[in-house]
Amino acid sequence: MPIPFFFAVLENGLPEWWPEWARDPWTVFQVAATAGFLYVLKRYFSGALSLAERNMHGRVVMITGGTSGIGAIVAEQLAARGAQVILLTHLPPSNPFLADYIGELRARTNNQMIYAEQVDLASLHSVRQFATKWIDNAPPRRLDMIILCAATLTPPGKRRIETEEGIEEMWMVNYLANFHLLGILSPALRAQPFDRDVRIIMPTCSSYIKSPSLDNALIKKEWSPGKAYARSKLALMVFGQAFQKHLDAYERPDKLPMNSRVIFVDPGFSRTPGMRRWLTRGSLWGLFVYLATYLVSWFFLKSPLMGAQSILCAAMDPDLGKGQGGKLIKECIEVDFARLDVKDEVVAKKLWEASDKLIEKTEKEQAAVRVLEKKRQDEKEKEKKESEKAEEIESLVNSIKKGKEAEKKTSRRKGKKSAQ
Template sequence: MPIPFLASLYFDGYPPWLPDPYLLLKYSTAAATITLTKWYTGGRTNTAERNMHGRVVLVTGGTSGIGAVTAYELARRGAQVVLLTRLPPTDAFLVEYVDDLRARTGNNMIYAEQVDLADLYSVRQFATRWIDNAPPRRLDMIVLCAATMVPPGGKRVETAEGVEVTWMVNYLANFHLLGILSPAIRAQPFDRDVRIVIPTCSSYIASPKLDAEVESKDWTPQWAYSRSKLALMVFARAYQKHLDSYKRPDQLPMTARVVLVDPGLARTPGMRRWLSRGSLLGLLLYLIFYVFAWLFLKSPEMAAQSLLYAVMEGSLVSVPGGRLIKECMQMDCARKDVDDEEVAKKLWESSDKLIERVEKQQAVKRAKAKKEQEKREEEAKKAAQVEEIESLVGAITRSKAKSAKVTAKGSNEAPKKNGKKGKSAGNNAKYNASHCHPVFFTNKLRRPPFTILPGPESSPVVHGYVYQEGLRGVDKSAGPRL
């Protein structure tokens, strides 16, 4: 077939039924360019594997985006996944999500715990419950995928505790969680490969220094997000040093490793909210130009490949912690202040002071609210008692009034009845006696009076007196005995 076709092209020329060669070349070049661009922006695929059966993994942000893909891949490999979510485990969406994840992975060891990263008290409650166990609960991995971002042009938003929401969710909550879980991580056996995987973003490169004073009027969503990611990276390196400084009772080295991961730009709900600026018009434009988002942004599945590499690569346990993984490769950080111990010390101390101050304030508010609640409950209880007493008094009053009314009515009708009865009493006295008591007043059936004999036979029973027949050898005319 190719030889006759080429011979026809040589002798007969270009056939008319084929498209124009220049047009064919143009379309082929465009298709090849799109394919290569998509292949390049898609990133590398994870090739590492690891046995995850029986391993306990805590995952934040595991219900959407990259976190959802990571949770799915870990569950598919047999890990026991604990999803830390803002919603309570009884929420209808979360129940359906967990059931669906169990069905798709064939793994029933998937659970959900409520941890609101915008609330330090919620973080402390969960972490305290986790470590308050003897012996210590098994913990193999912590994957912190949860993050938030205010859309461009948005205003500064604070949590109920008065902390800026981006700083709170992206950095401070993770700092608080890992700080409380530190004893549980250090208590794991030596042969257990414990990893703390912390996703970050390349926006940290453009962040201002952490010790720089920035006024509130200069606050922008981009600045807040990049600063929170830089603080998270500085804390991750400092936390690895904190774990390495622990002296185990068995004098063996610490095997827990902190791993930073840059998954790249992906088509996640957070990125969609960022590109659409949180508006309906922006969402419409995003849908119209979705082909560009598809071409230049990774899918959540491809963005999660670097996280899976950080989770499963065996060589990471033999190298110092705090490494940065990008495109399934170990890379160096782009900023030197990430390893600055002075900056890390100031950040750690300021974060501790902020958490302590906020928790004290919230503890006072909770105690005040509890006291007010108890006061309201006591007042409601007293009001219920007063209402019950009033209802009883009213019922008694109504009953007395009704009795008085019946008595008054009976006294008014009594003379008429008595007069009528007295008129016929003399004529029908004999008839009335025999009519009212036809049996008991006849001499034939009247029984002799009862006699109580001394002894056990005279004792009454619990529910009243009962009749007994006369004793043997006693005259039956004495009648029955009690």
């Protein structure tokens, strides 16, 4: 049909129903140029597409934050390539919503090797429970990759939030939980055979550039959501560099070089739940404005799929499995760090020691709290059992009394009958 229409236009000119503005060649050129410019601009803001591919069959990948946003895309893409994916989730595997999600993910990827393990990243105790259970295995369990996609943020203008253990939420989830998890899993990473390409991928954010220094703690008076979030990302990057040196310093029993590499990734700004929470300021009015101006965010922000491309590149690019670790990937290429203190050994040592002390102090306090709580529960159970025992005795006494009364009534009736 387009070909006859084209020849008809050449012979007879444009039909009468053709819009008037479309008859002007200059107007048509302006419209086409504008559409082409917007397309190129949208393509630019969408970021680079990863072309890296890798055989993922049989590889074990552990992912935090793998049920929403960029993490969900990464988990699905790796599972579709045959990887065994272990999702570390806040919900227990028995949760019906999580079970349905994993079932659908298995069906979409045609991969049954997708599991969930419960880990609350806002709890040091929960992180330790999972990590120690993982490493308490002989022989060591296979672990090819750890992707730390989980992160949280407090919307601008909101108050400081603390976890149940008394630690600021963003510092805990974005940094300290990862520090604790990798610290315990370190023996499992170092125990992997030399022929395995082991990668620890740490997604970060360009907000680390404006982070306050890590030399001093962020006191409550100076606290703001932006500062706290940026500081947690900078701390993760400083720790990641120190963790790479920690791995490199290990002398393998086979005397071969270390095969575990830390890779940082800046996925860029994407339309993720976290970004939506930031833009809406965590309010209904903000959500209304966000929905009303959604076209703007759609145009300037990446989709989760495009945001995941740099992480997929870090996971599958064969060149990143060679040489030194500690590289930063952005738009699927290696870039330099924007701050020198990311590789500052003095800052890293101070941060590592402070983190260890905070974890030790918090775990001791929480252990004492759990002991007291268990004692209270034991006392309650004891009181409950004593109460139940007392009720049983009272019920037995009442039954005996009723039996004796019944016997007296029976004997009286018999006496009256004999008297008659």
